Structures are given as C-alpha cells and as structure tokens.
Amino acid sequence: MNRFSSRRAARVATGPRAIRGALFTLLLALLGLLPSLGCTTPKPPPRPPLEPDPVVVRPxxxxxxxxxxxxxxxxxxxxxxxxxxxxxxxxxxxxxxxxxxxxxxxxxxxxxxxxxxxxxxxxxxxxxxxxxxxxxxxxxxxxxxxxxxxxxxxxxxxxSPKASKLDLVIVDRSRWKAKPARTDRLTALKGSWSRITVHHSDESRSSQTGGSIEESEEVARLIQKFHMEDPEHRWGDIGYHYLIDSAGRIFEGRELRWQGAHAGGPGGVNNTQNIGICMLGDFLKRPPTPAALKSLELLIESLRGQYKIPATRVYAHKEFTTTQCPGPALSAWLKNKYD
Ligand SMILES: [Zn+2]
Known part of the structure; x- marks a missing residue:
C-alpha cells in the first residue's frame, strides 16, 4: 500500500457509511442482549456431569x-x-x-x-x-x-549366599519316567549328607557328544532297571542320587531322603551320608565333556553349600575301593578341584 491509498482508506473509515455500519452493529448487539435483559428466563450455565463421591471401601x-x-x-x-x-x-x-x-x-x-x-x-x-x-x-x-x-x-x-546359590535345572524322576522306588529295600538317610562321591556309568550307549534328552532318559531307565532287577543288585531304586549326561543335563536319581547305593564297603558303609553322582559315559575310553564337567561343578557346589560339605569330602569312587571309576580324566579333575 502506498502513502496516497492509506490516507484515503483512513478517510473512508470515518465517513458517513462507516458511522451507519457502526450503528447497525450496535443495534444487532442490543437485540442479542434482549433475552438476557429479562424478556425470557435465562438458561443456567451447563454443569459438568455429576460424578459419584468416591467411596473408600475397607479392603x-x-x-x-x-x-x-x-x-x-x-x-x-x-x-x-x-x-x-x-x-x-x-x-x-x-x-x-x-x-x-x-x-x-x-x-x-x-x-x-x-x-x-x-x-x-x-x-x-x-x-x-x-x-x-x-x-x-x-x-x-x-x-x-x-x-x-x-x-x-x-x-x-x-x-545372602543362599540366594546367590547357583541355579540348577534338574530333570526330575517323572520326566525320565523312573519306576517307583521299592522303599522296603531302601535305607532312610540318617543324619545329614556329609560327603559326595562321583562315578562314571561305564555306559557305552550314552552319547559322547551330548545327544538328545530322550536318549539320556533311556540310559537312566536302563541303569535303574539294572540296579533294581539284576539278581546281584535288586536294590530299591537306582543307586545314584544324580546323573549327568554329556550335554550337562542333570537328572534326579534316588531321592535324597534315601541313602544311596554306589560306594560299597562292608554292609554298604561307604554309602552312609554319601551323595552319589554318576556321570554318564565310559571315561576309561574318553574324558567327560566340558558341559558335563560344568554341570558337575555346579551340582557339587550347590550340594556343598546346602549341606555344608567340605571340599575334602568330595571323592572319586576309586578312593573307596579297587576300581578305575570314574576314569583317569575325571579322577584328576576331582583331585585338582577338591583335594
Ligand atoms: Zn563308581
């Protein structure tokens, strides 16, 4: 806009037409006000919808x-x-x-x-x-x-040490379809667990490389069957409390409320308060896998913590009797760790 047109615009805005327009606007405004000046009942302002008072119920x-x-x-x-x-x-x-x-x-x-x-x-x-x-x-x-x-x-x-205890996943007896124990042939644990003995299974069927869990369950059933039905055994249950396969899976064996059958001695004296762990595999022919050893270590640490078993009370089977069980590699591993 140039200077001339702005001056003209100012003149127009104050001219007679502008005044008429303003009067008309004022009239409209007055008409709009009429209802509120008493001609009709004024409407109340809209109220917010009612909310019920919160009732505190005593839980x-x-x-x-x-x-x-x-x-x-x-x-x-x-x-x-x-x-x-x-x-x-x-x-x-x-x-x-x-x-x-x-x-x-x-x-x-x-x-x-x-x-x-x-x-x-x-x-x-x-x-x-x-x-x-x-x-x-x-x-x-x-x-x-x-x-x-x-x-x-x-x-x-x-x-606390109990909470930081290493977690173990144990395959329970029902998962590997263990036969029920013949409790009339079992001896209840007396006192508390005070030692741990490690074995190998001398089991050629257990996989060297891990294998499926079904294979290991089958091996556990075979060992249980042998321990319960073989005429020279006829024990009340599988002899070991735990079994560990090459993949490192830990299986529940004989329940811990029963003394085990794994370390022999006159009248089974070596089984007293002695937790038996069996590593699946023939370790006269090969060493245990790292996965199996890791699980063995976790299990032993967990049991030692739970029952306050000193490291010096963790044994290889051969420390009790004339046997090569659990083979040279595992025996050396145990000696190195727990002697
Ligand atoms: Zn043994």
Missing part, C-alpha cells in the same frame, strides 16, 4: 494375617486400581505385599523350598515395590521408614 486384606493367599489378594487388589483405592491404602498394600514377599523368600531360602532364581526374582520385585513407596512424595514418614527397612532387607537377602 478385606487389611484385616487378614499374612499368608500366601493374603498376598495374592493384595496383588489382585493393586492390579484392579479403581477410584475406591485411595493413596494411603495403595501404599499400605504395597508395603504389606512386599514385606510378605521378603518374609516368604527368606523362608524359601532357609528351607530350600523354591529355586534360588525364583526367590531372587521375587525379592527383586519387593525391592522395587518398596522403592515405589520411597519415591512417592505423598508418603508419610512412617511409610518411608517401613519402605527403607524393606529395601534393606531385600538387598540383604539378595546378597
């Missing part, structure tokens, strides 16, 4: 003693967050749930009733739950103190 878990069922109930309650959950209750639920998790984890570790990995995961969950309370700006001092204690006990539990 049943609040009055229950600590139990697994109560913990599950609290978990469900927390999962179903609703308006009826107020912040104080949610905090209380978190504290109770995680205090319960830590308590049960401690019991599980003491009694060995759950795999350490499972327990560790649960304690880790608890630790995070306590942390949530600590991070909650609306949490009171009492809640924070409980949460702080909770974190401390969770961390202590995670650091």
């Amino acid at each position: 049943p878990w609040l009055d229950k003693d600590l139990s697994w069922e109560t913990l599950v109930e609290i978990e469900d309650w927390l999962d179903n967050q609703s308006t009826a959950h107020n912040a104080d209750l949610v905090r209380e639920a978190r504290l109770r749930l995680n205090e319960g998790r830590v308590n049960y984890s401690r019991l599980d570790l003491d009694k060995g009733t759950a795999p350490p990995k499972t327990v560790r995961d649960r304690v880790e969950l608890a630790r995070m739950g306590f942390q949530q309370v600590l991070d909650d700006p609306s949490a009171g001092q009492a809640s924070k103190t409980r949460a702080k204690l909770g974190v401390q006990s969770a961390v202590a539990l995670l650091d």
